[in-house]
Amino acid sequence: MLPSGSTPTPTGWVRLYPINYRDLATDDHFAKYDIVSVDAKPARQDQRRESWKPIIDTMVREAHLPPWQKRRQLLDPHIEDSMCRLNRQVRDQPNAPSLALIRPARIDDLVVTPGRPWSPSEQRKIDTYVNQFDLLNDRKRTPLEAPRFKATYHYRCDDPQCKGHQQGVLDWELVGVPAQTT
Ligand SMILES: [Zn+2]
Known part of the structure; x- marks a missing residue:
């Protein structure tokens, strides 16, 4: 997920692939809820709109989000209540969202x-x-x-x-x- 930060950067889901996590130097390992910055190119092999190919050498760990208030500020605006609706969208529109947070x-x-x-x-x-x-x-x-x-x-x-x-x-x-x- 892209963090909003202090500027009104739009946030949304991204799928970064491939990341050969075990190949990263130990210093480059990241954890869940870390904020990282990384350059990425649209994934050519995967047409889903959220899919990006990261340029691993550009990845930098910026911070770690502590539980839970700061995490929820980023996650709450993206909560969806209906998986059925998302499935219908995927069936009807090729460019429908393919990642979501479902409650x-x-x-x-x-x-x-x-x-x-x-x-x-x-x-x-x-x-x-x-x-x-x-x-x-x-x-x-x-x-x-x-x-x-x-x-x-x-x-x-x-x-x-x-x-x-x-x-x-x-x-x-x-x-x-x-x-x-x-
Ligand atoms: Zn359902």
């Missing part, structure tokens, strides 16, 4: 099941990435481990016709492998 009317369940190993094609992609020789970066690449869990929210939105939604949780802190501590 569920009711959460029915959070289903957590064991993760599955990578498929052969996923494993091949990871192996290819790990074995690529990078002239500009001599850090050893480590393979991404398969998620430990699969987690899915079941909820209803505020739409009177809502029949319920199921959405996977991609938060690596929940489904991923804990970081090694030294």
Whole structure:
């Protein structure tokens, strides 16, 4: 998300891809709710309007937002109540928003099941990435481990016709492998 800051900069959602987080120097790691600045180009491979390709070398950590008042100032204006309406927009308009913050009317369940190993094609992609020789970066690449869990929210939105939604949780802190501590 782009912060508003002191000038009236418009805010909105952006999808930055790719970011090879584990390849960043430790000093360049960022955390949830960090404010970063980064130059980015529109993503050529992804037509969704929020998708940008970051120029990683330009990324700078500016600050960290403490819980929760300062976070809510940025997030609250972007809360949507109807996932059904967003789904209808995506169906009807190619340029409809593809990212949103949804406030569920009711959460029915959070289903957590064991993760599955990578498929052969996923494993091949990871192996290819790990074995690529990078002239500009001599850090050893480590393979991404398969998620430990699969987690899915079941909820209803505020739409009177809502029949319920199921959405996977991609938060690596929940489904991923804990970081090694030294
Ligand atoms: Zn709904």
